[in-house]
Amino acid sequence: xxxxxxxxxxxxxxxxxxxxxxxxxxxxxxxxxxxxxxxxxxxxxxxxxxxxxxxxxxxxxxxxxxxxxxxxxxxxxxxxxxxxxxxxxxxxxxxxxxxxxxxxxxxxxxxxxxxxxxxxxxxxxxxxxxxxxxxxxxxxxxxxxxxxxxxxxxxxxxxxxxxxxxxxxxxxxxxxxxxxxxxxxxxxxxxxxxxxxxxxxxxxxxxxxxxxxxxxxxxxxxxxxxxxxxxxxxxxxxxxxxxxxxxxxxxxxxxxxxxxxxxxxxx
Amino acid sequence: xxxxxxxxxxxxxxxxxxxxxxxxxxxxxxxxxxxxxxxxxxxxxxxxxxxxxxxxxxxxxxxxxxxxxxxxxxxxxxxxxxxxxxxxxxxxxxxxxxxxxxxxxxxxxxxxxxxxxxxxxxxxxxxxxxxxxxxxxxxxxxxxxxxxxxxxxxxxxxxxxxxxxxxxxxxxxxxxxxxxxxxxxxxxxxxxxxxxxxxxxxxxxxxxxxxxxxxxxx
Numbered sequence: 487x488x489x490x491x492x493x494x495x496x497x498x499x500x501x502x503x504x505x506x507x508x509x510x511x512x513x514x515x516x517x518x519x520x521x522x523x524x525x526x527x528x529x530x531x532x533x534x535x536x537x538x539x540x541x542x543x544x545x546x547x548x549x550x551x552x553x554x555x556x557x558x559x560x561x562x563x564x565x566x567x568x569x570x571x572x573x574x575x576x577x578x579x580x581x582x583x584x585x586x587x588x589x590x591x592x593x594x595x596x597x598x599x600x601x602x603x604x605x606x607x608x609x610x611x612x613x614x615x616x617x618x619x620x621x622x623x624x625x626x627x628x629x630x631x632x633x634x635x636x637x638x639x640x641x642x643x644x645x646x647x648x649x650x651x652x653x654x655x656x657x658x659x660x661x662x663x664x665x666x667x668x669x670x671x672x673x674x675x676x677x678x679x680x681x682x683x684x685x686x687x688x689x690x691x692x693x694x695x696x697x698x699x700x701x702x703x704x705x706x707x708x709x710x711x712x713x714x715x716x717x718x719x720x721x722x723x724x725x726x727x728x729x730x731x732x733x734x735x736x737x738x739x740x741x742x743x744x745x746x747x748x749x750x751x752x753x
Numbered sequence: 754x755x756x757x758x759x760x761x762x763x764x765x766x767x768x769x770x771x772x773x774x775x776x777x778x779x780x781x782x783x784x785x786x787x788x789x790x791x792x793x794x795x796x797x798x799x800x801x802x803x804x805x806x807x808x809x810x811x812x813x814x815x816x817x818x819x820x821x822x823x824x825x826x827x828x829x830x831x832x833x834x835x836x837x838x839x840x841x842x843x844x845x846x847x848x849x850x851x852x853x854x855x856x857x858x859x860x861x862x863x864x865x866x867x868x869x870x871x872x873x874x875x876x877x878x879x880x881x882x883x884x885x886x887x888x889x890x891x892x893x894x895x896x897x898x899x900x901x902x903x904x905x906x907x908x909x910x911x912x913x914x915x916x917x918x919x920x921x922x923x924x925x926x927x928x929x930x931x932x933x934x935x936x937x938x939x940x941x942x943x944x945x946x947x948x949x950x951x952x953x954x955x956x957x958x959x960x961x962x963x964x965x966x967x968x969x970x971x
Contacts, residue, residue, distance in 0.1 A: 548773075551780035558787040565794040580869070631827055632890065634898065674898070675890025677823040678871075719870045726857060730827030734905060 651722025695721035813879025894926015
């Protein structure tokens, strides 16, 4: 086994050497007769130095690979730069975008236990802010599928809608019809939005999500749109919670609207 | 190799060959470094290049279809609670649970892609020739607030007929959106969910037509 295998392998290797040397010789002999006469009339030295000229050319060509490498590095740097930029932009949190909007009050930062309270309680409740931006609320939520309510709604339901990620556009009761229409255009047909008049509002418009509020007298204030874009759905305390199947009636909390399931024990 | 060794000029050119080798050595190292940097860059960026961007067809479709589905869930929950017809109650449960689950898929992908669940673009902006498709903020097939109010008040056969008619139109609008998304997007997740929406809702339309006939006959 070991004797027979190396034997035949060694034979072809010697054959190969013989072939290459054999092939090398004839080309060396033949062009010597034909080419030097045509290309270089000087003869003797010309034949041998032909291979030298490509060496000089390749020495100058070194800039080629360097230029290519430089270009590659430039492209790589560009890609990295874009990647960093894109990842920074993409990871920019909605709260940072809200923080950029002048005049928005961040109640989440205040760590007020009454505003942060998320328990479900029955009946009429009192709130720290007007309109409320958070706190204990009824088990029912106000339908917030782009619903436009023409009468005031129950705070106790509206706060539950905020918990689900809705934007509540409240406006001063008695606001001119054309101004109400301007607000309506921002709300109609958009899920996770609802709007209603609000009794005793100190500004014409108050826009709120859970823990954030913006008040303004101008219904066309660009900050309203910026706030909606930045916070709608994202402000949800319960990701995935819906805005449908809620209460669609207006008016204050009524004892009968609660369906009685899983009531909180009085605390 | 062998011809170089046998050629008589190999000895005289060896100095220049050595210099050449040095230069190529530097170039090779530079290329290698560039390759490493490029490889690292590709590794860093590729997940981002593979996932759709904020103004992509995919993001627009997932956001808009989430809103579109949300209304179907709303109507289905109304019918599920108020209808006395077993076939309508079952259909309503099927629509509500399926579409709410699909909203979950769509919102999860947006989250995976580091994209906002809501966009800053107008609804349907991802779809070419969509001008006029959105009326009062409502996408194709969506019921108006008045139609929803009437649905909530309706009872008996009137409720069944209203629900089935509204859901039929809603499905047609949804199927059209899904077909456009499938045509415009090469993303396999989006294609998969759009395809399953088209198939399921086309099947449901046949069921809706049967139930409508029964409601109108009885």
